[in-house]
Amino acid sequence: MLKVTGTTMPGTFSLLPTTVSAAAGDGEKEADAPLNRDELSLYTAPQQKFRYVEPEAGRMEQSVATLRKLVEPYTGWCRGSYDKVKPKVQSVVQCGNDAYSYLKKPPKDFYPRAGIIGFTGILGLFLARGSKIKKLVYPAALMTVSASLYYPEQAAAIAKTTSDSVYDCTVQGYAAVENMLKTQSEGAKEEPGEH
Known part of the structure; x- marks a missing residue:
């Protein structure tokens, strides 16, 4: 049994300091020493020390972990390939969207010009x-000629970029052939001296 003294209103119990006396439940005499509210187990929970224990991995988790370790080199390779291919795919998709919007509202005389260019291919x-x-x-040459007649600005831009890329490829090919011939001539000069 608990006896609470010193309060007149039950709402102020938590705000005012109070004296609490504890009585034994076996009929013993009440203890004369008052207890503080913090000492009662009703108001304070015993301190518990929790410790995290890692659960043991089951067979399924072990199988998944083994599979991840086996596949890890390939996922890195795929991620690198994906990063290289992604911009190209996005540019193709953008080109398709642009072509669709262009064909949805074509400029004047687009379809007759496209018909003539197609006819020259046939x-x-x-x-x-x-x-x-x-x-x-x-067919490629005739279609190119007829398209360049209808679209001269675009044909000039394409010809310029194409000529630049052809020039770059030619220079690289010339350098590769020159290196190959140089290594063959050096190899031929060294063979007679070795015997």
Whole structure:
């Protein structure tokens, strides 16, 4: 049994200092020493020391961990490839979106010009009978000529970029052939001296 003294209003119990007397439940005499509110187990919880214990990994978790370790080199390679391919794919998708929006609202006389350019390609296939190389060159050349007649600014820009890239490839090819010939001539000069 607990006896609380010194309060007149129950709402002020938590605000005012109070004296609490504890009585034994077996019928013993009440203890004369008053207890503080903090000493009662009702108001304070015993301090517990918690310790985190890592659960043991099950068979499934071990299998997944083993699989991750086996696949890890390949995921790094795939991530690197993805990072290289992603901008190219995005540019192709953007080009497709641009082409769709262009064809949705084409400029004046677009379809007749596209028809004439397509017709010159078919004419190139008709003129290139016999040879497989002619079947590749004639239609492409005739379509390029007819497209450059209708779109001269774009043709000039494409020709400039193409000529720059062809020049770069030619210079790289020339340097590669020069290095190859140089290594062959050095190898031929060293062989007679060794015997």
